[in-house]
Amino acid sequence: MNDASALKTRAARSKGSKSNVKPRRSKALEARETRVSSAASLGVTPGYMSGFGNSFETEALPGALPIGRNSPQKCRYGLYAEQLSGSPFTAPRASNERSWLYRIRPSVKHSGRFRKVDIGLWRTAPCQEHDMPIGQLRWGPQPLPKKQQSFVEGMRTMTTGGDAATLAGMGAHVYLATRSMREEYFYNADGEMLIVPQQGRLRIFTEFGLIEIEPGEIALIPRGVKLKVELADGTARGYMCENYGGAFALPERGPIGANCLANARDFLTPVAAFEDKETPSRLFVKWGGRLFATELFHSPLDVVAWHGNYAPCKYDLRRFSPVGAISFDHPDPSIFTVLTAPSETPGTANVDFVIFPERWAVAENTFRPPWYHMNIMSEFMGLIYGVYDAKPQGFVPGGISLHNCMLPHGPDAEAFERASEADLKPVKLTNTLAFMFETRFPQRVTKYAAELDVLDEDYAQCWQGLKKRFNPRKP
Numbered sequence: 001m002n003d004a005s006a007l008k009t010r011a012a013r014s015k016g017s018k019s020n021v022k023p024r025r026s027k028a029l030e031a032r033e034t035r036v037s038s039a040a041s042l043g044v045t046p047g048y049m050s051g052f053g054n055s056f057e058t059e060a061l062p063g064a065l066p067i068g069r070n071s072p073q074k075c076r077y078g079l080y081a082e083q084l085s086g087s088p089f090t091a092p093r094a095s096n097e098r099s100w101l102y103r104i105r106p107s108v109k110h111s112g113r114f115r116k117v118d119i120g121l122w123r124t125a126p127c128q129e130h131d132m133p134i135g136q137l138r139w140g141p142q143p144l145p146k147k148q149q150s151f152v153e154g155m156r157t158m159t160t161g162g163d164a165a166t167l168a169g170m171g172a173h174v175y176l177a178t179r180s181m182r183e184e185y186f187y188n189a190d191g192e193m194l195i196v197p198q199q200g201r202l203r204i205f206t207e208f209g210l211i212e213i214e215p216g217e218i219a220l221i222p223r224g225v226k227l228k229v230e231l232a233d234g235t236a237r238g239y240m241c242e243n244y245g246g247a248f249a250l251p252e253r254g255p256i257g258a259n260c261l262a263n264a265r266d267f268l269t270p271v272a273a274f275e276d277k278e279t280p281s282r283l284f285v286k287w288g289g290r291l292f293a294t295e296l297f298h299s300p301l302d303v304v305a306w307h308g309n310y311a312p313c314k315y316d317l318r319r320f321s322p323v324g325a326i327s328f329d330h331p332d333p334s335i336f337t338v339l340t341a342p343s344e345t346p347g348t349a350n351v352d353f354v355i356f357p358e359r360w361a362v363a364e365n366t367f368r369p370p371w372y373h374m375n376i377m378s379e380f381m382g383l384i385y386g387v388y389d390a391k392p393q394g395f396v397p398g399g400i401s402l403h404n405c406m407l408p409h410g411p412d413a414e415a416f417e418r419a420s421e422a423d424l425k426p427v428k429l430t431n432t433l434a435f436m437f438e439t440r441f442p443q444r445v446t447k448y449a450a451e452l453d454v455l456d457e458d459y460a461q462c463w464q465g466l467k468k469r470f471n472p473r474k475p
């Protein structure tokens with residue numbers, strides 16, 4: 001359990017809305033709302049609003065949201081109004097992101113004198129600390145340490161690409177967490193965080209509300225959003241994509257039409273929840289590739305109400321509705337894109353987040369696993385659970401493979417043999433969930449990743465068994 005239940009917290013009464021306009025409340029309605037709030041006041045109850053990039057509005061105390069304006073002369077309950085801008089003010093409407101937060105103290109009170117602290121093994125692009133030769137790379141799962149470390153302390157960077165200072169590129173990380181954050185808070189000024197649990201449930205208390213995720217789900221935390229991460233199962237391991245560029249969005253569907261892939265309604269944004277807590281606390285900020293800390297005497301998770309379209313959310317990857325071959329051949333793996341963070345070049349993502357979920361394979365006269373491939377984009381792949389069809393051996397849950405810009409890859413010898421001879425009946429690929437962070441930037445391997453003892457030195461050997469099959473006399 002977290003410590004929030006002992007705090008003066010209020011469950012929220014909220015709604016997802018396409019409109020910022022709220023009707024005035026009648027006295028009877030206010031009374032009913034008050035009852036709802038007090039009935040759920042024993043802790044921070046998770047609650048969510050459906051939709052992706054909606055203009056949401058939510059309040060944890062009745063009437064906390066101003067009606068018809070953002071910054072009234074006096075906010076109710078003595079709250080401060082504050083805008084959090086995720087895009088420049090002048091960004092086109094379709095990509096303009098901001099929220100209004102009504103909080104106990106403005107964020108200027110959540111920062112004092114900062115001091116630089118040890119960032120551990122978290123790295124930021126550009127990072128060229130190791131000169132590893134090119135090659136296809138694979139790592140086994142990294143064991144959880146005995147040492148007590150939080151989500152932030154346990155962040156281990158595997159690769160970086162691009163340049164965070166120019167708001168381009170990404171970092172690919174693994175987190176190994178063995179303790180919850182208590183009176184410790186964090187925000188990331190360098191990028192948006194896409195969190196992909198592989199073991200252990202996370203309870204992410206953000207200033208926008210509470211998000212709970214388990215393996216199979218993801219959380220998307222916009223740049224600058226304060227949070228603490230608690231471990232519902234005591235320990236947790238997973239992956240994190242730190243997107244330095246424009247925010248992740250749903251990909252266009254083109255001829256697929258209005259449905260399938262990731263549907264907007266399955267993204268869940270938390271209802272408002274807050275801590276009114278006055279105890280010594282520490283706020284960590286990742287800024288410019290470095291980590292800074294400042295001392296506070298209260299919790300910065302003090303947003304009582306908010307509205308806007310810049311907010312964290314979660315998504316259950318098992319709700320992804322895949323589209324694929326129903327006759328022959330493969331569409332490109334982009335058909336499995338859950339979220340895309342665009343660059344300024346149309347069709348060239350800063351980062352794509354792609355999954356390979358459970359699905360039927362039915363294509364006739366087709367080599368069904370992923371084909372052999374070289375790619376300008378760089379592919380960082382992880383396995384959340386199960387078996388990946390192109391690599392039945394060696395690529396295990398918690399592991400990673402890296403196929404960098406223009407390095408060839410594809411099914412190993414065993415997968416090739418099996419798929420070439422298989423009886424092509426419809427087959428359900430079950431118990432499998434792999435993913436890819438695919439970026440336009442070559443990914444540099446960190447010193448930590450290059451020297452890990454779970455690095456598989458013999459990975460490229462998996463293709464050595466591929467035999468010459470060519471026979472000019474046998475068409």
Ligand SMILES: [Fe+2]
Binds near residue numbers: 375379
């Ligand atoms: Fe590929």
